[in-house]
Amino acid sequence: MSDFDSIKVLHHEWAEYELLDSGNRLKLERFKDYVVIRSEPKAWWRPRLPESAWKSADARYFDEDKKNAGWQFFSKGKPFPVMDYKGIKFRTKLMEGSKHLGIFPEQQPHWDFVERAGADGKKLLNLFGYTGAASLIAAKAGYAVTHVDASTPSNAWARQNQELSGLSQKPIRWITDDALKFANREVRRGETYDAILLDPPAFGRGPKNELWKLEKMLPELMQACAALLSKKSGSYAIATLYSIDASAIMAKNVFEDYFKNGLAECGELALPSKASYPLPLSIWARFVRA
Numbered sequence: 475m476s477d478f479d480s481i482k483v484l485h486h487e488w489a490e491y492e493l494l495d496s497g498n499r500l501k502l503e504r505f506k507d508y509v510v511i512r513s514e515p516k517a518w519w520r521p522r523l524p525e526s527a528w529k530s531a532d533a534r535y536f537d538e539d540k541k542n543a544g545w546q547f548f549s550k551g552k553p554f555p556v557m558d559y560k561g562i563k564f565r566t567k568l569m570e571g572s573k574h575l576g577i578f579p580e581q582q583p584h585w586d587f588v589e590r591a592g593a594d595g596k597k598l599l600n601l602f603g604y605t606g607a608a609s610l611i612a613a614k615a616g617y618a619v620t621h622v623d624a625s626t627p628s629n630a631w632a633r634q635n636q637e638l639s640g641l642s643q644k645p646i647r648w649i650t651d652d653a654l655k656f657a658n659r660e661v662r663r664g665e666t667y668d669a670i671l672l673d674p675p676a677f678g679r680g681p682k683n684e685l686w687k688l689e690k691m692l693p694e695l696m697q698a699c700a701a702l703l704s705k706k707s708g709s710y711a712i713a714t715l716y717s718i719d720a721s722a723i724m725a726k727n728v729f730e731d732y733f734k735n736g737l738a739e740c741g742e743l744a745l746p747s748k749a750s751y752p753l754p755l756s757i758w759a760r761f762v763r764a
């Protein structure tokens with residue numbers, strides 16, 4: 475198989491979420507019964523649905539003018555829904571200054587991979603874990619989960635999702651820390667994990683203002699993750715990158731630099747749409763130990 479045969483496009487299948495249309499650097503989406511318009515720098519084409527469909531949205535996030543970015547509501551008082559994926563509940567809501575609603579539906583193929591890989595007490599590390607979607611999927615599947623995020627509100631939201639999902643008794647360590655610092659500390663402690671997920675943003679800050687810059691710091695994080703990944707056959711690492719500057723091949727090359735004795739693959743995560751083009755949102759690379 476050549477390098478280029480291994481680039482795969484993974485797309486989600488989740489009835490509660492739908493990409494209705496996209497274009498003009500916007501996307502029209504349905505979260506259960508709540509329809510939103512959000513900016514989408516990757517939607518370079520023209521929308522396909524008539525204006526009336528876009529006008530039926532319940533809310534819109536404006537950020538064309540960065541200084542005045544914010545939400546506008548057309549259905550006042552309509553609550554944001556609690557989403558359900560295979561019994562796991564995700565509360566959608568707004569966080570000040572953010573267009574995100576607490577869930578990235580395009581990540582669903584990764585959730586299914588984690589579930590399919592089988593757990594039985596295996597240890598999973600979720601770095602940059604946000605509101606805990608992958609952590610909860612993993613905990614339900616039987617992993618002992620270590621979830622790391624720099625943001626106290628994100629971790630509180632993740633715990634709320636854990637309770638809503640009836641998974642309070644599952645072994646999840648919720649850690650507020652800088653992902654790179656935490657990973658390096660775990661290496662020094664001689665810890666290992668059977669599965670590692672990481673979704674590093676292009677730019678971020680740790681809780682003590684530690685700087686995270688993807689293009690400068692990804693190799694160091696990869697080195698730490700390679701040291702943390704168990705030597706057992708079937709152990710795996712998955713990275714997701716939303717940075718518009720990165721390509722799937724770049725991510726795979728970095729994986730192959732550090733992870734040895736196994737198969738590295740890469741591709742894109744894309745949302746399908748009945749009316750419009752598929753919307754590619756992030757790239758991914760995955761390594762599975764032989």
Ligand SMILES: C[S@@+](CC[C@H](N)C(=O)[O-])C[C@H]1O[C@@H](n2cnc3c(N)ncnc32)[C@H](O)[C@@H]1O
Nearest residue numbers: 578602604623624625652653673678679680686
């Ligand atoms: C794109 S979100 C991850 C989305 C998540 N994987 C999901 O699918 O729901 C990026 C997360 O990285 C966190 N973050 C940013 N800089 C960080 C750092 N230096 N250390 C740890 N977490 C960080 C943010 O708080 C945010 O929750």
